[in-house]
Amino acid sequence: MLLSLSSTARAQTTAARPAVLAPDTALSQRTASGVRYTVRQRGTGPTAQVGDRMLVHYTGFLPDGHIFDSSVSQGRPLRLRVGKGEVIPGWDEILLLLPAGSRARVWIPAALAYGPTGVLNPDDDSKYNVPPNTDLVFELEVVKVH
Numbered sequence: 001m002l003l004s005l006s007s008t009a010r011a012q013t014t015a016a017r018p019a020v021l022a023p024d025t026a027l028s029q030r031t032a033s034g035v036r037y038t039v040r041q042r043g044t045g046p047t048a049q050v051g052d053r054m055l056v057h058y059t060g061f062l063p064d065g066h067i068f069d070s071s072v073s074q075g076r077p078l079r080l081r082v083g084k085g086e087v088i089p090g091w092d093e094i095l096l097l098l099p100a101g102s103r104a105r106v107w108i109p110a111a112l113a114y115g116p117t118g119v120l121n122p123d124d125d126s127k128y129n130v131p132p133n134t135d136l137v138f139e140l141e142v143v144k145v146h
Helices: 007-012 089-094
Strands: 036-041 053-061 067-070 078-081 103-108 119-121 124-130 136-145
Touching: 067 124, 089 103, 089 136
Parallel strands: none
Antiparallel strands: 036 103, 053 067, 053 078, 053 136, 103 136, 119 124
16 A cells, blocks of 8 residues: 555545546557556656665546545655555556656556555545555656665
């Protein structure tokens, strides 16, 4: 799991939503596993290798445009070691392709996200923040690789 949802991120789920979350297949690239991505800004810093530490800002969207989590609203990027299973598999794959300073929109199939388990709402076990088998969309910014 990326992070538990902050109350700010949960509040943003009712905020304005992007109009189009489907990838523009003419502009996006696809990995062998099925992750689609569009690089909005190519960074000039180093590209991570498995085990490298990274700082990543992200905003995660459900297919209907609801924000389910965001490091931006929390005021600090996520720290992780890439390729070590600390984040969802789709992230471990895509972050190895983006040099520091890059910004990208990424479409991750459910099997490479939270799969059949989804993410339960920590405040109400009868609801999901990310329903099972849900494809996800992320805006990512690779802040630092070290």
